[in-house]
Amino acid sequence: MEQVIHQPSATGVGLATAELILAVQEEFPLVCLKPCEPMEGEDIHLKAYLPIRLEERLAVQHRITEIALAVQDKHDVHVVVVAQPESEAQPDSA
Numbered sequence: 031m032e033q034v035i036h037q038p039s040a041t042g043v044g045l046a047t048a049e050l051i052l053a054v055q056e057e058f059p060l061v062c063l064k065p066c067e068p069m070e071g072e073d074i075h076l077k078a079y080l081p082i083r084l085e086e087r088l089a090v091q092h093r094i095t096e097i098a099l100a101v102q103d104k105h106d107v108h109v110v111v112v113a114q115p116e117s118e119a120q121p122d123s124a
Contacts, residue, residue: 038073038105038106038107042105042106042107043074043105045105046073046074046101046105046107046109047074049101049104049105050074050076050097050098050101050111051063051076053097053101054076054078054094054097054111057093057094057097058080058090058094060080060081061079061080062078062079062080062116063076063077063078063079064076064077064079064119066112068110071108072108072109073107073108074107074108074109074110074111075109075111076110076111076112077111077112077114077119078094078112078113078114079114079115079116079118079119080113080114080115082113082116083115087113087114087115090113091112091113094111094113095111097111098110098111
């Protein structure tokens with residue numbers, strides 16, 4: 031049996047990414063979103079750096095995952111967003 035691999039359109043991934051970014055920013059106005067190279071099977075992968083304490087990370091990750099799953103279901107893409115304290119952010123390379 032041949033395996034069918036789902037490949038969303040670039041337009042679909044773009045729309046999903048924009049919606050995801052806006053929804054996360056609405057919920058967490060101080061978020062700094064950074065793109066990551068998607069791993070195999072992922073369409074969108076972001077890190078969400080927030081001014082949170084390490085012990086708050088689980089609750090924030092849970093809410094961000096809810097947002098990501100809603101976008102994922104709506105646009106039929108695989109989304110991963112990882113919440114991180116902003117102290118773990120890497121400086122932008124020039």
